[in-house]
Amino acid sequence: xxxxAQENAARLERNHWWYRGRRQLIRARIEALGVxxxxxxxxxxxxxxxxxxxxxxxxxxDVTGVDLSxxxxxxxxEKGHAAVERGDICDLPFPDAHFDFVLAIDILEHVADDATxxxxxxxxxxxxxxxxxxxxxxxxxxxxxxDDAYQKRSYLKRELxxxxxxxxxxxxxxxxxxxxxxxxxWIAQQLSRRLGIQVASANWAKSRWMNAMLxxxxxxxxxxxxxxxxxYGASVLAVGxxx
Numbered sequence: 001x002x003x004x005a006q007e008n009a010a011r012l013e014r015n016h017w018w019y020r021g022r023r024q025l026i027r028a029r030i031e032a033l034g035v036x037x038x039x040x041x042x043x044x045x046x047x048x049x050x051x052x053x054x055x056x057x058x059x060x061x062d063v064t065g066v067d068l069s070x071x072x073x074x075x076x077x078e079k080g081h082a083a084v085e086r087g088d089i090c091d092l093p094f095p096d097a098h099f100d101f102v103l104a105i106d107i108l109e110h111v112a113d114d115a116t117x118x119x120x121x122x123x124x125x126x127x128x129x130x131x132x133x134x135x136x137x138x139x140x141x142x143x144x145x146x147d148d149a150y151q152k153r154s155y156l157k158r159e160l161x162x163x164x165x166x167x168x169x170x171x172x173x174x175x176x177x178x179x180x181x182x183x184x185x186w187i188a189q190q191l192s193r194r195l196g197i198q199v200a201s202a203n204w205a206k207s208r209w210m211n212a213m214l215x216x217x218x219x220x221x222x223x224x225x226x227x228x229x230x231x232y233g234a235s236v237l238a239v240g241x242x243x
Contacts, residue, residue, distance in 0.1 A: 010048040010075050013048060013050040014050075015211065016211065017211050017212075017214040017215035017218050018214075018218070019050060020215055020218075020219075021178075021215065021218035021219055021221065021222050022105070022134070022222070023050065023051070023054050024219060024222050024223075025177060025222035025225070025237065026051065026054060026103070026105065026132065026134075027054060027058065028222070028223070028226075029132060029173075029226070029237065029239065030055075030058060030101075030132070031058070032226075033130060033132075033239070035060075035100070035101055035130070036100075037059045037060055037061065038061070038062065039060065039062070039100035039101050040062045040064070040098065040099045040100045040101070041055050041060050041062060041063045041064065041099065041100070041101045041102075041103070042063075042064050042065075042066065042094070042098075042099040042101070042102045042103070042124065043055065043063070043064070043065045043066070043102075043103045043105070044066055044089050044092070044102060044103065044104045044107060044121065045066070045067055045068075045089060045104065045105065045106075045107035045110075046065030046066060046067050046072065046076060046081075046084060047067060047069075047072050047075075048072055048075040048076065048079075049065065049072075049075060049076035049079045049081045049084070051103055051105060052065050052076060052079075052081045052084070053079065053081075055103075063081075063083065064083045064084070064085070064094075064099075065081060065083065065084040065085070066084065066085050066086070066087040066089075066092060066093070066094075067084065067086065067087075068086065068087065068088055068089075070086065073085075073086060089104070089107060089108075089111055089117045089120060089121070090111060090113060090116045090117050090120055091120065092120050092121075092123070092124050094124045095124075096123055096124065097123075097124070097125065097126045097127065097129075098124050098125075098126070099124050099125055099126065099129060100125075100126055100129050100130070101129060101130050101131075101132070102121055102124065102125055102129070102130070102131045102132070103132050103133075104117075104121060104131065104132070104133040104134075105132075105133070105134050106134055106135065106136065106235075108133065108135050108155075109135050109136055109151050109152060109153055109154060109155070110150050110151060110152060111152070112152060114153070114163060115163065115166065115167065118163060118164060118166075118167035118169075119167050119168070121133075121167070122167050122168045122169060122242060125242045126242065127242055127243065128241070128242060129241070129242045130239060130240070130241055130242075131164070131169060131239065131240040131241075131242075132237070132238075132239050133160070133164070133237070133238050133239075133240070134235055134236065134237045134238075135154070135155045135160055135235065135236050136151065136154045136155070136234065136235055136236075137154055137155060137156065137157070137176060137232070137233055137234055137235055137236050138154050138155075138156060155236055156236075157174050157175065157176055157236050157238075160174065160236050160238050161174045161238060164238060164240045167240075168242070168243070169240030169241060169242065170240060170241045170242075170243060171238055171239070171240050172239050172240070172241055173226070173237070173238060173239040174236065174237070174238040174239070175225055175226055175229045175230070175233075175236070175237060176225065176229075176230050176231070176232055176233025176234075176235065176236055177221060177222050177225035177230075177233050177234075177235050177236075177237055178218070178221060178222075178233045178234035178235045179221060179225070179230040179232055179233035179234070180217055180218070180220065180221040181214065181217060181218060181221065181234070182232065182233060182234045185234075225237075
């Protein structure tokens, strides 16, 4: 993302309903997986550091971030995340079998060669290590960070699972989320396009009552998604294990 997009993400990530709900889901999945506090954790495409902060809150002490953007790294450093390196997901600057747990949150859709990216994620994980990945599903390009123009693809749940298996992972969990708001926001998008009105995600956070309402709905969404396993959603979460 360009500098303006990084600044936008840093500004929104604290209270915006989308960021908060996604972090809620990531937190719940990590807790459910029972990852030990001493695990070596990697956040690929760490952006402005929201998930690095989350991992610290969860008690992990060995946390590393990597991002291609110097501006993102600067934001992370300002938040106190010193262990952040510059690197490409398709050529990670880490040795083989180095991490116990890798996060790849909404990053694969921006990569030209997602197969190579997945192979790199597999390479840096130790045997028995875990990958947690989220991607946009069909209809899931909502431009939350103003970077939807950089998105190269979206995934059906089965497509993401198939890609992970081809990359050497055993897929243990895979489900859609962001299903309750998919219809209303899609309708709002279509109306805005037809009327020539830009409805960016930043504008949803400017109204406190709207942001609060969406946050409550999305909190219910991500809480139920692992149990309901809905047949559709704007995003997909998958967990893969290294043999």
